[in-house]
Amino acid sequence: MVRRYGLVVIAVVAMACVTNPATGRPQLNLLSEAQEIALGREADQQIRAEMGVYDDAGWQAYVTRVGMAMAKKSHRPNLPWSFVVVDASAVNAFALPGGFIYVTRGILPFLQSEAELANVLGHEIAHVTALHGASAYSKQQLTGLGLGLGRILAPERYGGVFGGLEMAMSLAFLKHGRDAEREADRLGVGYASASGWDPAGMVGLLSTLGRLSEASGSSRGVPNFLTAHPLPEDRIAAVKDLVTAEGPGAQTVDAAEFSGRLPGVVWGDSREQGIVRGREFVHPILRIALRFPDGWEISNSASQVTAQPAGEAQAAVVLRVVSNASGGPAQTARTQMARTQMAAAKLTEVSGGETTINGQRAYVGTYRGEQEVVRAAFIVAGSTTYLVAGVATSQAFGSAQGTFANTIESFRTMTQAEADQIQPFRVGQYSVRSGDTWTSIASSAAPRPIGPATLAIMNGATAASRPPVSARIRVVVSG
Ligand SMILES: [Zn+2]
Structure with a gap:
C-alpha cells in the first residue's frame, strides 16, 4: 500500500497515419511524437508515485546502463529513454509510449544473466519503437472507448481517488496481441544482439517465465507475473529460430557477474509497501499495523491491503489511505469526510459516530448499499487518514460484523523503535551441501x-x- 496522487488529463487532438519507425509499415497513430512523449511522461509520474521507485542507486544505474546501450542502437535513438526498477514484488516488465521502460525488482532474482536482463529490456524497447502502446491508445480513442469516457461511465468507488492512475496503468499493462509480442521478441533480440549481448538470453528468460507460470497454480508465493505477456507454447521455438538467425558473435552473457549483484535485493513486500507478517499487516514507514482475521488470505496491492476468507468469499476487509491532511482533520471535518466518501460510494449511513481506536481519533459507522453492508472506520494517525472497512453481503453481515469490529479495533500505531525492527526478506547466497x-x-x-x-x-x-x-x-x- 502506497500513497496516491492526483489527476492527469490528456487531450489528444491531431490524427495521423504514420510510417512505423521500427517496421517501416504505415499505421494509424493519433499521436505526434511530442504528444506520445507527453503522454508517456504524465503516465510515468503516476507509475512512479503508485508503484514506487526501488531504493537502490546501484541497480537503477546498472539497468539504465544496459537499457541505454540498446535504446541508442534502436530505431528511435532520440527518444528521452528512461529505465527504472519499480518497487514491486511481482515478476514483470513493461513500457510506456515515449520511451519509459520498467522492470520490477521482483523479476531481478529470476534473471540468470546480464544477457537475460538485456533481452527483457530489448523486448520492452521494441514495444516503444514499434509504436505498440501508442497505436493501441489511438485505437481506443477512435472507437470511443477512450479512457476519459470510460472513467465518466464507471466512476471509482470511494470517491474517485484513482484519477489519472487508471490511464497510466492501462497503458503500462496493455495486453498486446500475439503479433505485437512476436514483433517485440524479434526486434528485442536484434537490439540485444546488436549491442553485444547473447540473444539466447531471451530463450532462457522465456523458459524461466514458463516454469513460473506452471508452478504458480500449485505453489504459494509465486507472483502473478507477466499478465501483459502471454506465453504461447511456440513463442520459445520462434525465438530460438531468431537466435539461430542472429548467428554467433562476440556476445556477452555475464551470468556470474549478474548473480553477484543479487544478494541484498528485497524479496516480497518492502518496508515502503508495508509487510504482511502472519496475520498482521505492518507498515514501518507509516508506522501503523492492522491484525486481520484468523485464516483469511491477505493481499497487499499497491493501492490497498485486502483480506478475505478462503473459498467463496461473502466478506472482505480493506485497509487504505484516504488522505494526507497536515495536522489531521478536526472532528467536524472527519465526520464530513466519512459522509462524503461513503455517499460517493452510494452507501447510506445506518449509524455512526466519533470514537477513539487505540488512542487514535476515528469516525466509525455502518453503511448500507444495494447488496452489501459496510462497517467502516476513518482513523486519523499523524497527518494521514486511513479507511478500514469490512464489506459483506447483506445476508453475511450479521455473522461477519464481530470479525469486522475486532479487525477495526486492532488498528494501532507503532513506535519508531518497533518500526526500525521490521525488515523485509532479501536475496542471499547459500553453498549447497x-x-x-x-x-x-x-x-x-x-x-x-x-x-x-x-x-x-x-x-x-x-x-x-x-x-x-x-x-x-x-x-x-x-x-
Ligand atoms: Zn511484450
Missing part, C-alpha cells in the same frame, strides 16, 4: 518466505532436479 534438496533448503528459513518450486526456478532449475553440491545458489533470507 550433500543431501540438500530444494525442499530442505526452502524450509530452513522461518517463516518460510519461498516455496521449493520457486526456489528451484530462481536458480534456473526445475523442482524435480537436485541442487548441485557445493554450488553457490540464490536463496531468500531474513533481512
